[in-house]
Amino acid sequence: MSEQNNDTQEKTILVVDDIEYTRQLLRNAVLAVINAEPDKFKIHRYKFVNASNSLDAMAKIEQHQPDLIFLDIELPGGVNGIEILKRIKKQDAQAFVIMVSGESTIENVQNSLKSGASGFIVKPFSAVKVAEAMKNFEKKKIK
């Protein structure tokens, strides 16, 4: 559910990456951002949900209807991140997905944008980078 009329509603943030350490880093970065500017992103109450592979991710999406999704582009298991992104957007066109990658090749960046991603961050990422990727979430601009 991405159409939030009530700002005090709890927001669900889904982090999809096969490595726990990366998920932790992402959560920390997002926390720093939210705590710094709760009014900006309208996230006052939140809950983190994790997934480590594509099947898990799709299941969690169905179950929790996350407001914000961080998706690893290099998710192992045969299906690449862009494909998963497309499936997510197909299921919910309003989904706000930020791609996470170890590198920023222009093909990946352009494909992500074309397939409906709202942001793209490169590991290792700083909180500032995460804030930038979430910039459009601020205005709830969703492709």
Add this chain to the structure above:
Amino acid sequence: MRKIRVTPLSDELQQLKQLYQAECEARQRAEQRLAELENNSLDHNQQLQHIGQFLEQAVGVQIQELQVAKGTLESQKEEAESANQAKTSFLANMSHEIRTPLTAIIGFSQSIKNGLIDKDKLPEIIDIIIDNGKHLLNLINDILDLSKIEAEQLAVESIDVDLFKLLHELGNVCQPNAQNKDLSFTIEVSQEVPSNITSDPTRLRQILLNLCNNALKFTQQGGITVKVGYFEGLNLLEIDVIDTGVGIAQEKAEKLFTAFTQADESTTRKYGGTGLGLYISKQLAQLLGGDITLETELGKGSTFSLSVDCGLAQFEDLTYAEYINCRSPDDDIPQVPKLKGSVLLAEDNEINQELIAMHIKACGAQVDIACDGQQAVELALQSDYDLVLMDIQMPNMDGKEAFETLQALGFTKPIVALTANVISSDVEVYTQMGFTASLAKPLNLTHFYETLGKHLYPSDNPTQKTAQSDTEQMDPFLLKLRRQYQTEITNYLQQIDTAMNNNDLEALFEVVHIVKGTAGSFGFDEVTEMAGKIQDNLRLETPEQLKQQISALKILLSEAQNE
């Protein structure tokens, strides 16, 4: 005696007589008629004659008119042909003017490359190359101005002009040149002249430099006086550039303000310059709501009078003389600022890459280079740059597309457009797209350093890389203080929010100042740097820039809190 019968005969006679009379009458009538006809015929002849004369006259007039028209057309044709000839020879002349400095630049550079120049001669030769380059640039700018004026594409600004500063800078430029020729150069500003006017400072400077340089060129003894006055009635600024030079002959004076004139060629060759300056200056003056007029006397000197509309003018009690005394000695040579930070330069031309990178490194900052828009996007996402310099014309992906891609991904760091386009409508496009600013190529060093200074960090107070950044090795007491500090951060965040909401710059400055002073002691270097940058630029930034930087500071503080 026999009686003769006469009666029938008299009857016949009578009849004959009657007939004869009738005939006579008829003949009379006929003669009358003939006379009438003769008269008519005479009349008609006269009329025909008149008509004939009239036609002759009319045709004569027509022939005259045609001859006059033919004469006019012929002279117009001559004019057009000579104008065309002038344009052709102008082009040929310009082509020569452009090739000459290029020959020097390429020639001398090759000589240096081939080791043909002595080491001690090197500085002199390099100066020659630079001078020729600058002359060429001036020439090309003039030609571009000219073509814009011809196509009526030239637009002038209407902004605040610090008149006293402009005049002072004019003096700074012309004074040394005058001194070299043992000439005097004085600027006299009368009391009622406004300190600020609304006009186009760049073009105003251009005109004044043109007039003053001309004056300097054609004066061998005596000096140049720049008299500045103000006409309240018409809200006009009048600047007279008076020289004690050779003066100008009447025939030449009339053609002075036209382009493509034959009269200019010999002068150009003898005295140098582009030969286009005065024409351009007059056009510019008119665009600025005024004009340029000339008073000259052969052997005595010339006075070029420039008038421009002042628009909204500001008047101060301070006179120009007092203004001069107040100023500290100016160095107009841009000082290389001491900065640190990282810059991403997106530029496809290898030489420009090296040139611009050199300037950035000279300040002390780091620079990464991208060869096209695609690389620019990749690098911008990969690393944390403080500033992105984006060339617009690049292969594979141009600057605009790269900008849009980054914008779509929420990129918020400042991106400055580098463009050879100086047409204001194009620059408008970049600003509207969201570029932080635009810089014209070739780079003006002063503007370039200004831009770097705005977005990079001053490195006068280098942040010490404290050993305290590693918490495991920290003194337990210090560690405790650090934890305490981390709880303080909540207060700082609140104070920042309050100050921003109340638009209270003073309060904001205070918090940022405190944060800067304290964060460094606990190893939060990034916070210190960010706070330092905000502090130094607080009064120069736009509200947008400030908001972004404060946001970044808050995020860094938040991160520090969780460490």
